[in-house]
Amino acid sequence: MELTREIRLLKYDGESSSEAADIVVREYPLTIFLNGEKLVTLLCSPEALDFLVYGFLISENIIKDKKEITAINVNEEKGIANVFTTQQKNNITGSCSPAKEGLKIEAKKLIALMKEFSTASEVFQSTGGVHSAALSDGKDILIYHEDVGRHNALDKVLGEAFVNNVLFTDKLILTSGRISSEILTKAVKRGIPMVVSRSAPMDLALQIGEEMNTTIVGFVRGNRMNVYTGGSRILFDKP
């Protein structure tokens, strides 16, 4: 399904207006049913919907292991995902523990990774309407997804990694959006030790980051960046 739609509009340039064509990003409602009961409707970009479902289920502590899922059927046409699990209702409590050292990365390498990440989004460049998220091992970008919602973009990344049994504890997250407590918590739940953004972090995220020993890096722009918590994982040049 297309991520964007072509539309007609009036462009005004300060002097006069003229008709033009442009593309806007699509918002697609996906309703997830869990064992026949409606769980949630997500407004998302219609791509990688299976990964989004997996990512949502693990982020919300609904499943912990792939074996708990007996079937996932995504009907893209109808905007419905049917998930069947072994249990009628799961009551998994989130078990967060402080992040292990996991990885170390040179500041310059992180800046290079963010540059690669920032130029990856063709949809953003054409519409300005999506967020991106990625998983990296500190060398390369391993998984990359976009979505109209920054939570969905991250859930797609986490879902794909989960499906493919990728180890989380030595990876880092790149995100285009602000680092809120909700975004940070998704990473912490998976044991990911580092979250990096070109945008701002928020204070509740920093509090969680300090408690859970997660590295939070914000405002990675040009050659600059701010390291808020967990600075021991960033290798700076000697002064």
Next chain:
Amino acid sequence: MELTREIRLLKYDGESSSEAADIVVREYPLTIFLNGEKLVTLLCSPEALDFLVYGFLISENIIKDKKEITAINVNEEKGIANVFTTQQKNNITGSCSPAKEGLKIEAKKLIALMKEFSTASEVFQSTGGVHSAALSDGKDILIYHEDVGRHNALDKVLGEAFVNNVLFTDKLILTSGRISSEILTKAVKRGIPMVVSRSAPMDLALQIGEEMNTTIVGFVRGNRMNVYTGGSRILFDKP
């Protein structure tokens, strides 16, 4: 309560790192109880919480008239808002009808309004972490609020207008964030005929805008802007 918090961080400038102080925006959890039952927890900026509660209640169709509310008590310290209404449970269905003409505005005036709006946010300029929303009559900015969430910022504006019996149908909304279907729907429910943003609109919002005769203007930057729907309310210079 402070909207921001001072923190310590490491600033890296591409060559070396140094300790510095900076401020980050606070995320404050506010739990709304409706007649003693938990309704929702909003992550918001701790300011104008009463307006946020009113705005949330009208946006979610929980109340329609101020008279339905017998009491609202916001306990800022505990992060709790207790709302008591005349009915045990409301089942108001949203009654949206196409927007009336309401207002017309010159393109140049809209650009001037957006410039005024964009420079109003001191918190954004110091933290990069908040969204802004405003209500305007096409001449001045009448109500202005900021919040970590763009939905909350708009609900605060709508809530304050609602409390003060401001007529909605000849006003316009300015927002710093993208125009999603959820943002547009909040305006449509109040009968507001125009939503203007410096960011992108999304396609579901444009579909609703077309159906409801709402004017949607996006990418208002410098002297330029894109008019997506309801262009008859924008007065362009003669070519």
